[in-house]
Amino acid sequence: MSECAGQATVFVVDDDEAMRDSIQLLLESVHLSARTFACALDFMKHFEQKQEGCLLLDVRMPGMNGMELLELLKSGGIDLPVVMITGHGDVPLAVRALKHGAFDFIQKPFNAQELLDRVHAALDLDRKNNRRNSEVAQYRALFQALTDREMEVVDLVVAGNSSKMIAKALGISPKTVDIHRANIMRKLNIRSVAEMVQLRLTLLDA
Amino acid sequence: MSVFAPATRGNLIPYIPLLAYVLFACFIAFAGFQGFRKVENLIEVEKLNDLGSIADMKVGQIVSWQDGHRRRAEAFSAGALLATEFERWLQEGKPLDGQEQKILRVLAGLQLTHGYATVSLLDRQGMVRISTGKIDALDGADLKLVLEAMNGRHPLFSDIRRIGHGDRAVSLSLAAPLIDANLENGPVVGAVLLQIDPHDFLYPLLQLWPSESLSAETLLTRQEGGDVVFLNELRHRKGAALSLRIPAATLNLPTAMAIRGETSALNGIDYRGVPVVAVMRRVPGTSWFMTSKVDRSELFAPINQLKEWAASLGLASAVLGGGFFFIWLRGIQARQKQLKAEHDAALEREMRVKHFKYLTRYANDMIIVANEEGQIVEANERAEQALGYSREELLHMRVVDLHDPFDRLAISGKFEKLKQEGAIRLEGVYQRKDGSAFPVEISARVIEVQDVKYIQGIIRDLTERKQLEEMRAKMEHAGRLTIAGEMASGMAHELSQPLTACNNYLDVCLRRMDENAWDHEKLRDTLKLAANQAERAGKIVRHLRGMVQKQGHDRALVDVNLLIRDVTSFLEDEIKRQGISLTMTLLPLPQVMACRIEIEQVLHNLCKNAIESMYSWPQRELRVSTRVLESGFVLVAVSDTGKGILPEEMAKLFNPFQTSKKDGLGLGLVICRNIVESHGGQIWMDTPRAFGAEFCFTLPIGVQHE
Numbered sequence: 001m002s003e004c005a006g007q008a009t010v011f012v013v014d015d016d017e018a019m020r021d022s023i024q025l026l027l028e029s030v031h032l033s034a035r036t037f038a039c040a041l042d043f044m045k046h047f048e049q050k051q052e053g054c055l056l057l058d059v060r061m062p063g064m065n066g067m068e069l070l071e072l073l074k075s076g077g078i079d080l081p082v083v084m085i086t087g088h089g090d091v092p093l094a095v096r097a098l099k100h101g102a103f104d105f106i107q108k109p110f111n112a113q114e115l116l117d118r119v120h121a122a123l124d125l126d127r128k129n130n131r132r133n134s135e136v137a138q139y140r141a142l143f144q145a146l147t148d149r150e151m152e153v154v155d156l157v158v159a160g161n162s163s164k165m166i167a168k169a170l171g172i173s174p175k176t177v178d179i180h181r182a183n184i185m186r187k188l189n190i191r192s193v194a195e196m197v198q199l200r201l202t203l204l205d206a
Numbered sequence: 207m208s209v210f211a212p213a214t215r216g217n218l219i220p221y222i223p224l225l226a227y228v229l230f231a232c233f234i235a236f237a238g239f240q241g242f243r244k245v246e247n248l249i250e251v252e253k254l255n256d257l258g259s260i261a262d263m264k265v266g267q268i269v270s271w272q273d274g275h276r277r278r279a280e281a282f283s284a285g286a287l288l289a290t291e292f293e294r295w296l297q298e299g300k301p302l303d304g305q306e307q308k309i310l311r312v313l314a315g316l317q318l319t320h321g322y323a324t325v326s327l328l329d330r331q332g333m334v335r336i337s338t339g340k341i342d343a344l345d346g347a348d349l350k351l352v353l354e355a356m357n358g359r360h361p362l363f364s365d366i367r368r369i370g371h372g373d374r375a376v377s378l379s380l381a382a383p384l385i386d387a388n389l390e391n392g393p394v395v396g397a398v399l400l401q402i403d404p405h406d407f408l409y410p411l412l413q414l415w416p417s418e419s420l421s422a423e424t425l426l427t428r429q430e431g432g433d434v435v436f437l438n439e440l441r442h443r444k445g446a447a448l449s450l451r452i453p454a455a456t457l458n459l460p461t462a463m464a465i466r467g468e469t470s471a472l473n474g475i476d477y478r479g480v481p482v483v484a485v486m487r488r489v490p491g492t493s494w495f496m497t498s499k500v501d502r503s504e505l506f507a508p509i510n511q512l513k514e515w516a517a518s519l520g521l522a523s524a525v526l527g528g529g530f531f532f533i534w535l536r537g538i539q540a541r542q543k544q545l546k547a548e549h550d551a552a553l554e555r556e557m558r559v560k561h562f563k564y565l566t567r568y569a570n571d572m573i574i575v576a577n578e579e580g581q582i583v584e585a586n587e588r589a590e591q592a593l594g595y596s597r598e599e600l601l602h603m604r605v606v607d608l609h610d611p612f613d614r615l616a617i618s619g620k621f622e623k624l625k626q627e628g629a630i631r632l633e634g635v636y637q638r639k640d641g642s643a644f645p646v647e648i649s650a651r652v653i654e655v656q657d658v659k660y661i662q663g664i665i666r667d668l669t670e671r672k673q674l675e676e677m678r679a680k681m682e683h684a685g686r687l688t689i690a691g692e693m694a695s696g697m698a699h700e701l702s703q704p705l706t707a708c709n710n711y712l713d714v715c716l717r718r719m720d721e722n723a724w725d726h727e728k729l730r731d732t733l734k735l736a737a738n739q740a741e742r743a744g745k746i747v748r749h750l751r752g753m754v755q756k757q758g759h760d761r762a763l764v765d766v767n768l769l770i771r772d773v774t775s776f777l778e779d780e781i782k783r784q785g786i787s788l789t790m791t792l793l794p795l796p797q798v799m800a801c802r803i804e805i806e807q808v809l810h811n812l813c814k815n816a817i818e819s820m821y822s823w824p825q826r827e828l829r830v831s832t833r834v835l836e837s838g839f840v841l842v843a844v845s846d847t848g849k850g851i852l853p854e855e856m857a858k859l860f861n862p863f864q865t866s867k868k869d870g871l872g873l874g875l876v877i878c879r880n881i882v883e884s885h886g887g888q889i890w891m892d893t894p895r896a897f898g899a900e901f902c903f904t905l906p907i908g909v910q911h912e
Contacts, residue, residue, distance in 0.1 A: 016703045018739050022710030025732065029717040087702060108702035112713030 008123050009053035012036040013043045013069065014085065015061045023056065026112055032119065040064035044072075052130060054081045054103070054122035056115075059093055067097060074101040079129055081122035085110075139199050145187045153180045157193060158200045224531060231524055238516055245509055250483060253505050254470050257485035260416060261498035264424055265487045267411055272363065272491060275400070278320065279361030279382030282398045292327055293386055293395045295335070306336060313338050323377060323401040327384075328352055330396055344399065345369070348379050352397045355381035359394060365428065365493065366404055366437045368448045376447050378402040404438065404447075412438045421482075421501035427461040428493045429454060434461045437494065442478055452477060460484035464495040474499065572646075572665040575653075580604045580621060583660070592667055594639035605663065610635040610643040624661065628652045633668065644669045704742035711736035763797040764805065766840055766905065770830055773809040780817060784826060791831035795840050798905045804881045805905070808889075811874045812844040812901050819848030819899065838907050839887065845900035851891065859891055878903070 010027050012034060014020050020036040027034040033053075037043040039061060055073075059066035070082055081103035086094050094105040103125060104118050146154065149170075156166045163181070167174040190196055291309060313325040317338045324339030332349045334341055344352060347367055355362040361382035369377045380400040386392030402408075412424045423441040427434050433451040440446040456462045460474040464486030471484045476499060484499035503510070566573045572589035576582050585600040593600070593608065606614055606621070613635040624630040629651035636646045645668040653662050715732050718724040724732075774781070774788060781788050813828065820826045825847040832842050851859065860879050875889075882889040882903045892900035 016707070018707035018735070018742070019703060019710075021735065022707040022714070022739070025714040026710045026717075029714045087698065109706040109709060112710055115710075 007052050008033065008126065009051060010034045010056060010119055010123070011043060011047065011053060011080075012056045013038075013040060013061070013066070014056070014058040015039060016058070019058070023115070026115070027119065030116055032123075040066075040069040043069070049078060051080075052126055054083060054119060054126055056083050056085060056119070057102075058085045059090065059097070060087060067093070067100070070097060070100055070102055081125045081129075083118050083122055136202060139203050142188050142199075143203060146184060150180055150184050150187075153177065154184060154196065154200060157181070158197050221535075224535070227527060227531060231520075231527075235520060238520070242509065242513055242516075246506060249505060249509065250472055253483055253500065254472070254485060257483065257498045257500065258470070261424070261485045261487045261496050263416075264411065264498070265489050265496050268408070268426075268489055268494075268496070269491065271407060271411070275320075275380050275402070276361055276363070279380050279398070279400065282382040283359070283361060283385050292335075292384060296329055296395060309336055310338070320400075321402075321406045323403040323406070324399075326399045326401075328397045328399055330356065330394065332356075332397070335396070339401070348381070348399055348401075351379055352381040352399055356383040356394045356397050359383050359385060363492070366408075366426075366448065374403070374405055376404055378404055378408070409438050409447075413441065419500060419504060421480075421504045423499065425461055425497040425499070426489070427464070427495050427497065429465050434459070434465065436461070436477070440477070446477075450477065460486055460499055461495060461497050464488070464497055471499075473502075569664075572663075572667070574600075574605065574608075574663045574665065576605045576661045576663070578625070578659050578661070580606060580661070589665070592638075592644075592665075593636065599639075605661070608636050610637040613637075613643075621661075624650050625652060625659075636665070645672050700746050701743055704739040704746070708736045708739035708743070711739065761799055761801045763908070764800050764802050765797055766795055766800075766805065766842060767792040767832055769802065769806050770809060770832065770842070773806055773813060774830065776810070777813055777817065781828065784817060784820065786817060786820060786826040786828050789827065789829045791829070793831075793833045795832055795834060796907045798840055798885075798907055800885050800905055801881075805885075808878045808881050808903065809842070809844070811878050812903075815874065815901075816844055816846035816848065816899070819846050819850070821848075823848050825897070834907070835904065839904035840907060841902060841904050843892070843900055843902045845892075845898060847898040850897050851899050856891065860889075 010032050012020055012023050012027075014023070014036070015038060017038070020038065024034045024036050035046070037046070041064060043055075057066045057069060066084060070084070073080065073082065082097075082101070084094060084097045084102050084105040086097075086105055086107050090107070094107075097105055103122050106115060106118055143151070143154075152170065153166060156169060161169070163174045163177045167177045170177070184196065185191065188196065188199060190199070291305060295305060295309070309327065313327070313336065316322065317325045322338075324337055324341055326337035326339065326341050326344075327335050328344070329335055332344060332352045334343055347364060351362055351364045361380060364379040364381070366376055366378045369375050378401070380402060382398050382400070384395040384397055386395055408426075412426055415422050415424075421441075424438075425440070426437040428437060429435075430451070432454055434454050434456075435448060436446050436450040436452075438447055440450070443450065452459060452462065454462045454465050458471065458473060458475040460471040460476065460482065463471050463474065463484075469486050471482070471486070474482045474484045476482045476484070481502040482499045483502055483505055484497050487496040487498075488494075489496050506513075566586035566588075569586060569588055572592050573584075573586040574582055574589055575584035582600050582603050582605060585597055589595075589600065590597055595603070606617070609617055617632065617634055620630060620632060629649075631647070631649050633645065633647050635643050637643050647666045647668050648663055649665075650661055650663040653660050711732050715724075715729055715736070718729060718732075770790065770792060774790065813830070816828050820828075827847045829845045830843070832840065835841050860875050879889050882905070886906045887904040889901065889903035892902055
């Protein structure tokens with residue numbers, strides 16, 4: 001943990017001590033920060049929602065196994081990318097893990113480079129996620145400045161209606177609709193309807 | 207009861223004609239008897255008439271014969287002949303010359319003419335003066351007769367009397383007084399005595415019969431005291447005249463009946479004791495009775511012959527009729543018996559046919575009946591359905607046609623074998639009408655119906671069974687592979703950990719060396735870690751044998767007998783399928799500390815080996831037994847009657863990858879030994895026997911191992 005690169009941390013959960021230790025050394029050798037846990041419960045105790053990074057998770061473990069921890073994380077809304085470590089030939093288990101939201105899986109015994117490639121990919125994803133999350137928060141703040149009537153107009157515009165149709169639908173004059181649209185553009189700091197649609201959809205996706 | 211009632215009535219029916227026949231025969235016999243009686247009566251009446259007229263005639267003849275003699279005697283008395291000369295002779299005291307000769311000549315002429323035995327002249331005192339016979343003096347009877355005649359001045363007949371011994375010594379005398387005709391009521395001068403031999407006229411008269419007859423005769427009798435005396439010579443008995451006497455009281459004797467005044471006797475019994483028909487007459491002027499009689503047997507001879515003929519004819523026809531009737535009755539009975547037997551047999555046959563039809567119709571198997579040539583003569587619905595042929599088509603086929611063309615070669619010769627042995631069981635392949643083939647099991651046997659031999663085949667479609675068997679075999683194989691697979695994957699997992707860790711450490715070292723970031727000591731430590739992991743992997747490989755027990759099954763106190771029951775019930779299907787008889791001798795056991803699953807695996811392996819060793823082996827017995835050893839162990843023995851184990855295989859029995867099975871892994875007994883030894887027990891194969899094999903293993907009692 002001495003050689004931390006940025007804020008990202010690679011979490012490792014494996015019951016085998018040698019595996020934990022060797023993976024930690026390996027990650028540190030490429031200047032990644034790593035934290036290891038012997039079991040799922042240990043990880044749950046120390047993990048905080050805001051922490052960035054990724055999780056290397058062994059499927060076979062005594063007590064709570066890897067699959068169960070994965071499901072717990074996903075149902076808790078934690079979008080930390082998870083790389084599953086599976087035994088050789090456990091393809092069905094790996095597929096199940098992917099369906100439950102794991103980012104990737106790697107089969108033991110593995111090449112060190114393979115593990116590192118997957119860890120990097122996971123960290124990239126985590127960074128992207130974090131960036132998007134901050135954008136969404138920004139957009140949400142912008143939209144919060146809009147009045148209720150202006151939100152109605154935004155949704156009708158995104159649905160592809162013209163000003164006349166919107167006026168008819170809302171029972172107001174087209175001129176009033178145009179005023180609402182001008183206000184919306186200004187408040188959201190955008191210049192085109194296309195941008196408005198993009199913003200709105202991004203928020204809806206999140 | 208109702209069942210037997212018709213039979214009883216049926217038995218009586220044939221006797222009704224018999225009864226009718228007997229009644230008819232009785233009627234005929236009675237009518238015949240009556241007819242004969244009538245005819246007999248007619249004959250009797252007619253014969254009585256005949257006898258009567260004969261008797262009357264003879265009586266008439268006797269009377270006229272007597273009359274003739276009496277007239278001649280009266281002529282003497284009237285002196286017409288000799289009285290004068292004889293009187294003179296008497297008066298003179300002596301005969302004149304030539305007078306004696308003259309008288310004698312007259313007397314001789316008289317004797318000759320009228321057939322007298324002797325003619326004698328007697329004086330008033332009854333002294334014989336002259337006689338044609340050599341008579342000097344009269345006997346008492348004649349003298350008395352003569353004196354009576356002289357006193358009565360009328361001729362007198364004496365009765366027939368015996369005058370000496372011998373057949374012909376009978377005589378009849380007629381005495382006539384000689385009366386002097388010159389004077390009215392002239393004195394009696396003397397008398398003439400005429401002795402008559404009955405043989406001369408009377409007896410022949412009596413014996414004479416107007417028609418030819420074998421038994422007819424005429425009898426002359428008189429009563430003498432209490433007896434009937436027969437006067438004439440009898441036809442049927444010599445020397446009877448005047449000597450035969452029969453008591454007059456004899457009931458049916460016709461001559462006796464005559465004395466009692468009867469004139470005819472239909473059922474008389476004559477002096478011989480023979481039944482006769484007789485007619486009796488009194489001879490007038492005498493004490494005689496005339497009896498004309500004839501034997502009944504002669505009288506009824508013609509009719510008796512007819513009777514005999516009729517009787518024998520009747521008897522013959524009765525016997526013949528009876529015989530025919532008996533035969534007819536026997537025939538009817540036999541026929542009835544046969545009909546009943548046939549009826550019963552038909553009923554039974556019908557029942558059987560019904561039963562057979564029911565069985566065959568609802569049978570789940572094909573049933574085909576063929577004749578000795580293999581030509582199909584009967585097939586059930588199931589066969590039609592399974593083969594796709596209609597019944598008519600099947601009846602034009604031979605059993606061999608049902609087989610798949612490739613199968614026909616395989617079954618050639620089986621048909622002959624079947625006919626020799628009477629029954630056969632084989633598996634084959636049948637071909638449907640559409641050409642598709644399916645496996646079958648055929649149970650065929652020779653059956654005999656009314657001396658004709660048929661082949662009955664029960665054919666089971668094995669498609670489903672084969673599929674099941676194949677599936678089961680696949681599953682068992684898969685199960686075995688799964689065990690091996692799980693072991694392998696367990697091993698791989700165990701190995702992958704140290705290998706991966708080792709790889710990681712080495713990679714770290716390489717990277718750090720590239721960067722020149724780490725000093726010598728830090729690199730050495732990390733390499734040491736890598737070496738540790740490599741050593742760990744080596745240990746895993748070295749202790750591969752111990753892998754099984756390291757899978758971590760929990761041990762607990764278990765009852766081995768219970769485990770044996772679990773395992774055998776799990777294998778029950780296969781045991782049944784293979785026709786194996788299972789014998790379990792499980793003695794009460796203390797509990798042992800063991801892993802239930804592992805011990806079950808050992809039992810399963812041993813039982814499965816035993817079962818498989820008995821495939822295609824005639825004797826199939828699986829024995830499982832348990833007992834307690836004094837050394838503190840529980841002993842389990844699993845034995846079979848299969849092909850056994852060759853001595854050269856014995857030594858390698860527990861070596862890995864040794865197998866006698868086609869697709870075995872050769873790990874079964876290895877795993878068993880690992881498990882048993884890990885429990886502190888031993889496993890071994892018992893000394894080989896003539897056939898089969900026995901595997902034993904021991905487990906320590908109640909000892910917590912490890």
